[in-house]
Amino acid sequence: MMRDDSMLVAVATGLAVITLCSVPSISGVVTQLRRRDPKQETYEDEDGKATPESVRAYSAKLSKSLIVVFAGAGCALSIALGLLSTGSEGIRLENWLNVGAWGALLFQAVAIAFSRKSVQAYKLGIFTFLSTLVLDSLLIAQGAQVGESLWHHDRTLFALRVVELVSAISLGVASLAIPRRPDVFYDGELVDRMYTVSAFDRFNFSWPADLLALAAKKKDLDLADLNRPDHYTRATNVSADWKKHDYKHRLWKSVARAHGGAFALQWILTLLTSILNFAPQWVTLHLLRILEQRQFSDALGLDVWVWVLWLGVSILAQSWVESYVFWLSWAELTVPIRAQLAALIFEKAMRRKDVKGVGKSKKNAQVTESAEPDIAGPAAGSDAPDKPETPTNGDDAEELKKSKQSTVNLIGVDGKRVSDFCAYQNLFPGSVFKLIVSLAFLISLLGWKSLLAGFSAMVAIMPVNIYFSNKYAAAQDRLMKVRDEKMEVVTEALQGVRQIKFSALEPEWEKKIGGVRERELGAVWDVFMSDTALLACWVTSPILLSAISLAVYAYLNGTLLPSVAFVSLGVFKALEMTLSVVPELTTDLLDAWVSIKRIEEYLGSPEVTKISKDADEVAFDNASIAWPSDEKMDEEERFVLRNINVTFPQGELSVISGKTGTGKSLMLAAILGEVDVLGGTLYVPKAPSLWDRHDDKANRDNWIIPGAIAYVAQIPWIENASIKDNIVFGLPVDEERYNKTVEVCALKKDLEMLTDGENTEIGANGINLSGGQKWRVTLARAIYSRAGILVLDDIFSAVDAHVGRHIFEKCLNGELAAGRTRILVTHHVALCEPKTKYLVELGDGGVLNAGLLSELREEGTLEQIKSHEQAPEEIEADELSTAVNSDDSTDGEVEPPNGANGDTLKKVASEAANVAKKFVEDETREQGAVRKHVYLTYLQDSGGWSFWLFALLVFTIVQGFTLGRSWWLKIWTGDAAEEGLHAAHIYNASREHGLSYTVGIQQTSVHTMSSPFDVQGHHNLAFYLGIFVLLAVISSVVGTLKFLWIYIGSIRASRKLFAKLNFVILRAPIRWLDTVPVGRILNRFTADFSIIDSQLANSLSFGANSFLSLVGVIVAGLFVSPYIVLLAIVLLLICLYYAIRYLNAARPVKRLESTSKSPVFEQFGSALTGVATIRGFDKAQVYVERMYKKIDDYSAATWHLWLFNRWMGWRMAIVGSLFAVFVSMVLLLTPGIDSALAGFALVFALEFSSDVMWTIRLYANVELNMNAAERIIEYTELPTESLDGKSPPAAWPTEGRIEVNDLVVAYANDLAPVLKGLTFRVERNERVGVVGRTGAGKSSLTLALFRFLEARSGSIHIDGLDISEIKLHDLRSRLAIIPQDPVLFSGTIRSNLDPFNHHSDAELRDCLERVHLISQSSEPSGSTTPTAITSSPNPESPAVMKNTNIFNSLDSQISEGGLNLSQGQRQLLCLARAIVSRPRVMVLDEATSAVDMHTDALIQRSIREEFTDATLMVIAHRLSTIADFDRILVLSDGKVAEFGSPKELWEKEEGTGIFRAMCEESGEKDKLRDIVYGHGTQ
Secondary structure (H helix, E strand, O other), X not given: OHHHHHHHHHHHHHHHHHHHXXXXXXXXXXXXXXXXXXXXXXXXXXXXEEOHHHHHHOOOHHHHHHHHHHHHHHHHHHHHHHHHHHHHXXXXXXXXXXXXXXXXXXXXXXXXXXXXXXXXXXXXXXXXXXXXXXXXXXXXXXXXXXXXXHHHHOHHHHHHHHHHXXXXXXXXXXXXXXXXXXXXXXXXXXXXXXXXXXXXXXXXXXXXXXXXXXXXXXXXXXXXXXXXXXXXXXXXXXXXXXXXXXXXXXXXXXXXXXXXXXXXXXXXXXXXXXXXXXHHHHHHHHHHHHHHHOOOOOOOOHHHHHHHHXXXXXXXXXXXXXXXXXXXXXXXHHHHHHHHHHHHHHHHHHHEOOOOOOXXXXXXXXXXXXXXXXXXXXXXXOOOOXXXXXXXXXXXXXXXXXHHHHHHHHHHHXXXXXXXXXXXXXXXXXXXXXXXXXXXHHHHHHOHHHHHHHHHHHHXXXXXXXXXXXXXXXXXXXXXXXXXXXXXXXXXXXXXXXXXXXXXXXXXHHHHHHHHHHHHHHHHHHHHHHHHHHHHHHHHHHHHHHHHHHHHHHHHHOOOOHHHHXXXXXXXXXXXXXXXXXXXXXXXXXXXXXXXXXXHHHHOOOEOOOOOEEOXXXXXXXXXXXXXXXXXXXXXXXXXXXXXXXXXXXXXXXXXXXXXXXXXHHHHHHHHOOOEEEEEEEEEOOOOOHHXXXXXXOOHHHOOEEEEEEEEOOOOOOOOOEHHHHHHOOOOXXXXXXXXXXXXXXXXXXXXXXXXXXXXEOOHHHOOOXXXXXXXXXXXXXXXXXXXXXXXXXXXXXXXHHHHHHHHHHHHOOHHHOOOEEEEEOOOHHHHHHHOOEEEEEEOOEEEEEEXXXXXXXXXXXXXXXXXXXXXXXXXXXXXXXXXXXXXXXXXXXXXXXXXXXXXXXXXXXXXXXXXXXXXXXXXXXXXXXXXXXXXXXXXXXXXXXXXXXXXXXXXXXXXXXXXXXXXXXXXXXXXXXXXXXXXXXXXXXXXXXXEOOOOHHHHHHHHHOHXXXXXXXXXXXXXXXXXXXXXXXXXXXXHHHHHHHHHHHHHHHHHHHHHHHHHHHOOOHHHHHHOOHXXXXXXXXXXXXXXXXXXXXXHHHHHHHXXXXXXXXXXXXXXXXXXXXXXXXXXXXXXXXXXXXXXXXXXXXXXXXXXXXXXXXXXXXXXXXXXXXHXXXXXXXXXXXXXXXXXXXXXXXXXXXXXXXXXXXXXXXXXXXXXXXXXXXXXXXXXXXXXXXXXXXXXXXXXXXXXHHHHHHHHHHHHHHHHHHHXXXXXXXXXXXXXXXXXXXXXXXXXXXXXXXXXXXXXXXXXXXXXXXXEEEOOOOEEEEEEOOOOOHHHHHHHHOOOOOEEEEEXXXXXXXXXXXXXXXXXXXXXXXXXXXXXXXXXXXXXXXXXXXXXXXXXXXXXXXXXXXXXXXXXXXXXXXXXXXXXXXXXXXXXXXXXXXXXXXXXXXXXXXXXXXXXXXXXXXXXXXXXXXXXXXXXXXXXXOOOHHHHHHHHHHHXXXXXXXXXXXXXXXXXXXXXXXXXXXXXXXXXXXXXXXXXXXXXXXXXXXXXXXXXXOOOHHHHHHHHHHOOOO
C-alpha cells in the first residue's frame, strides 16, 4: 500500500509540473487570439536580418505536425489504458492522472502548431520537451512497478504501455526539432547558426555539419567559408554593450558583471559535473556487488538490466554536461571576452594621450623632447627636434623601446591570458566540489582509516610538488623575460637589416641573436626540468595513494572485494586529476591577474581632451604648451613653448620656421590638440563630427569643410594599401579632383613609372616608396581631403628643389589650396616668401618673431629670419636649390630611402596588366596534412633515427614494467577476487600527467586470464606489497625519464632549427626581405618557436602514450571476449570517420586562426604609429570599425575551432557509452565470469572514449604544432645571397679605383634590366657626383656596387679585383655607404659608432666633432645643430630651461631605430660612423635632406674635409653639392649619358648637354656657373 501511495504522490506532482510548463502555451494562445498576428514575412534580431530567400527556405511544418500527431496518439492511448485498466491494474487512479498529463501536452502541441513566430514556437517546444521528460520518468517508474505482472498476465496492456512510452519519447524528440529562425545575415554574410537551428541540433553540436562537409570536399577552408560571429561575440556589439553599462568598478569585477549570466551557468554546470563524474563509478559499484552476490545458476533479474541502462545514461549525461561546460567556457566566455578587451584596448589607443618617451619625472635626466607626435616613437624629419626625453639610464631606454610593443602585447598576450583564464577558472570551484564528493564516496567505501593512510602519502609528496610548482612558475617567468628580449633583438635586426647587410654585420648579429637564443633555451631547459619533477610527483602520488589505501584496507578487513578495489581505484584516479590541475591553475590565475591589471592601467590612462576653444581662426593667446605627459612634471623638466601670441590668418599661407629643435612640430601638434596646455588659451575652428560630414554625399560645391583639419606628419604615415586608397583615404573618388591632386603633388611621373600605377600596393609604412614619394603621397592625401585647414610639417625637406618649387606653386598656392588655411613648418623661408602671408619664427623656447610678412619685411626682421636659416653664402645656392632633374618628379624619389629597391618599382611589365601586383605577398597557408618532409626534418634535427628508436624502446620499457607489475600481482593474488583487484592497480599506476591513459590495464588482462602461471606461495602481505611498490617505483622513475628523453630531443631540434633560420634570414636577398612584412618573419622567430620549444615535446610524448593505451584497451578486451574486440573495431572505425572529418576541418581552421591573428596586430601597430594623423583627419572611428572586422575574423576562427572540437568530443562520448554498455552486457551474459574479471573489464571499458578522444586530439595537436615547424622549415630553405668567393688581400682596396665595364643589372630574373651596359672609370681619391632623373638607375648603381644586385653581364673592378669573385662579406665590409635613410641600433652612441670596440673613445669623440655633433671647446661652434636641440639649464642659454647635449657622453642611450634623435642628428651620426671606419671607397646617397641649411653646409664641409683620401661617390639631389667635384656622371635610362669634369660638361656641345640643361632649369644657373668656374675642377 505504501508503494501505491508514493506512486500516487509522484504522479500527482508530475501532473502539477506539466501543468506549470503549459502556462507559456496558454499565454501564447491568448496573445495570438487578441492580436491576430499575420504570418511572419520577414525576420530580424540583434544577430542580423533574414533575406527573402532564407525566410522562404525556413519551415517548421514537419516538426509541428509530428508534435501534434504524437501528442494526439499519446492522449488516445492514455484514455484507452485508463478505460481498460479500470479493473485489472493496481494503479487505476494514476492512469487517469496520466490522461490529464497527456491532455496538457496535447494543448501545448496545439499552441506550438498555431504559433506564428518562429522563436516563440521554439521556446514552447522546449517546455514541451521538459514536460515529456517528467512524463517519461513517471511511465518508466509505473512500468517497473507493474511490468513483470502484466508480462505474465495481460500482454495487451503491456504492449499499450510500451507504445505509450514510445509516443512520449517521440514527442520529446519532435518538440526539440523546431528550427529557431531563418538564416540571418549581417553585412551580407551568414551569421553563425547556433541560434538558428533546432534545439536538438544545437545541443548535439550538429550545426557545423555543412562546414565539415565542405572541408571534407575541398580539403581546406577559407575565412569566407566561416560564418560570422553572432551579437554575443561580435566586437561592435560587445564593445557597445560595455559602454552602455558604463562599468566603474575594477576591471575584473566589470568583466565578471558583463558576463555574469555565462559565469553563473558555468559554475552551476561545473557543480553538476562534479557529481555526475562519479555516477558511472557508482553504477559500476552496484553491478559488481550484484555479481559478487550471485550464484552461478542465478538468472539475471530485470533490475540488473536497468543498472546496465543507467550505466549508459550516466556516461552520456556526464559527457554531455562536460561538453556543454566546455563549449560555454570557450564560445560564450573566452571568445567574447577576448573580442571585448581587444576592442576596448584599440578604442582606447585611438583616444589616448599620445605620450612620448619616458615620462619619469627626473630632475637630472637628460631631456630632449619629441616634436613628433607618433606613438611609434618620434621619428624623423628635418626637425624632429625636441625628441622624447633621452634617458640616461638603461631602464628608461628600455621603456622607450617597449612602449609600442607592450601596447600591442596588451591585445596579443594580456587579453588572451585573461580570456583564456575565464574559460577554466571554473576548475577552482570544480576541484573543491569534486574533492568533497569523492571523499564522501571513498569514506563510504574504504572507511576513514585507510583513506587517511593513503592521504598521508599524498601530503608527504605535496611539499615537493609545491616546491617544483614554484620553480616551474619562476622558470616560466624567466623564460617570458628572455623571450621579450629576443623579440626586441630580432625586431631590431629585421628593421635594420639593410644597414646590417650594407655594413656586412651579419655574423655579429647572428652571434648577438644566437646569444639571446642560448639564454632562452637555458630557460626552456629549466622549465623542462621543473616540469619533469612535477610529472614525477604526478606519476608517483596516485601509485602511492592507491597502494597504501588498499593495503591498509586489506590489512584491517582481512579481505579485499573487487567492487571495493575497482571502484575506489576509479575514484582515486578522478581525484588525482582534480588535485593535479590546482598548482598549474594557480600560476595561470597569477598571470591573468598581472595581465588584467596591465590592461586596467592602460584603459585608465589619460585621454586626449579638447584643449582649444572654438573660433574662426587658429590662434594662440599667451599660450604655453608642452608635449603630453601622463604624470605631473615640473615645468623645467619639459620642453615648453611659452607665452605664444600668434593668430594665423584664415584662408592664407602661414609659415613657421626656426632652427632644428625649437619646437615647430610642437606648435602644429597644439593645433591638432595633441599637447598639454600649461597656460593661456588656444583657439581652433570647430570641425563637424565624422557623421555630420556625410562624406558619401560630398560634391564639388560642398567639398571643403572650413573647420576640418588635414595633417601631414613629419614622418609620413602610410598604410598597407594601394597608392590611390592612401590618397583618397576613405572619401568618394572625384576623378577630376583626384587627377589634379596627383599632378600638383608631382606624383604623375611616379605613377607612370609604376606598372600598376595608382593601384600599386604599398607595403606597411610605405616601405617600397622612396622618402620623397612617401611625402608626396601623404601631402596628396591632405590636398585631396575636405579639410579647410591644412597642417603641414616640413614638406620640402625630402624633395628636390625643383619639385619643392613645383609643389609650392602648383599645390600649396594652386587652385586646390585656394581659400584653405595652410600652416606650414619649413626651413625654406626664402622659397615660401613670395606667397606667405604670415610668418612665425621660433627659438629660445618661445616665439622670436611673428607677424604679417609685409610688416616683418618693413622692419627688416625678415632678412634676419632668413639669415638664421642658413649660412649667408649658401642662401642662394641652396634656397633656389638646384634641381637635379628637370622633370616633375624627383630623384631620390623613386629610389627608396634605404638606397635599395628603388628601381624595384621601375617600369616592369606586370604579367596581367589589369591586376595590380601585390607588393606584400599574402601569407601562405599550407593545405592538407603536414608534409612528410617536415616530420623528417624535425626527426633529423632532434637526434635522428637512433634517438627516436631509443625513445620507442623507453616507452616500451615503461609498458614492460607495467606488465611486470601485473604479473607480480598475478603471483600475489591467490584467489580470483584479489587477482582482479590488482589488475586495476596497475591501470591506475600508469596514469601520467592526467593525459596518457590506460597504459597499464591492457597487458594485465593477459595475466589475469593465464591462471596456469599462478605461483601459490604463501608469503605475508608485506612481502607482496613491498615487491609491488618497488616495481611501481621503478616504473614511475622510467616513466618520468621517458619525458626527459623527449625533452632533450626537443631542445636539440629547437637549437638547430633556430640556428638555420637565423643564418638564412640574415643572409636572405634584400628583395625578399622588402616584400615580406617584418611581423611575418617575427612571427616565425617568436610565436612559432615558442610552440616548438614548449608544446611540441609534450604533444609528442602524450600522443604516443594515449595511442599505446588505446591499443592496450583492445588487447585487454580480447581476453574477456572476442566479441568485445569485434565491437571495439567497429566502433573505432566509426570514431575514425569522425576523426577524419574533424581533422579535415580543424587543420585549416587552426591555420586560419594563426593567419587571422596577424592582421589584428598589424592594424594595431600601424594605427598606433599613425595615431596623430588618424586623429588629425578625425578618422579614429573608421579605424575602430575596421579593427572590429579583423577582431571578428579572429573570433570566428577560434569559435569554429572549438565548435569542431565539441562536435567530435560529443560523438566520441556517445560511442564510448555504447562500448561500456555493450561490455557490461557481454559480461553479464557470459556464464561463469567472476566479479574480479568483470571489474577489470568495466574499468577499462569506461576509458575507451577518452582514449580515442585523446589520441585524436593529441594527434591533431602534434599536427597543428608541426604546422609551426612547417612554417619555420619553409623559411630555413629560402635561397640566400651567394656565400662563396675568394678572400681579397687584407689591405684591399688600397687605391680605391673603380672600373665599371658594360654592366647590365636587373632587379629580378623576370624583369627588364635597369642598368643597360654601363661603362665608366673612377680614379684614386676622385670625388664623383652621380646625377640623373628619376629612374635613371642611380640607386641601382649603388646596389650593384655592394652586390645587392648581381650583374647579368659586364663587371665592376675595384683596384683591379672583379667584385663578383670576392666573398660578399669581405666586399661589403671594405666599402662604406651612408644611405638616405639612416639606421641606428638601440644601445649607446659608442655602440653605434663602433659596434666591435676597435677604436678608442678619443677617436670616436674626434669623429663626432668632425660632423659637428659636439663642439671642439665648450663654446658653441656657431653650429646650431644639437646644441640647440638640447640647450640646457646652464647660464649659457638662459631662455630655454634645457640641459646638456646628448652627444657629450658616448654612453648616452639611443632608442630603437634612433628615434630619440631628430632625423638630422641621425644622419650626422651615420656620417660619423662612416668616418670612423675610414674606408677607401665611400658611397653617399645624399642624406642631407632633413637638416636645416646651416647644418647642411656643415655636413658638406665635413665630407669635403674628411674624405680626402677616399674615393667618394655621391648620389646628389642638389646640384650645388657636387658642382665642384672632380667629375660628374650623368645617367639616363640605365646608361652613361655624360661623364667628365663639371667644366667640360658645362661647355659640352656649346652648352646643350644634359648637365648644363639641368643647371639652366634649376633657377640658380649663375650661382652654379660661379662654383663650376670659380673652383675649377679641383
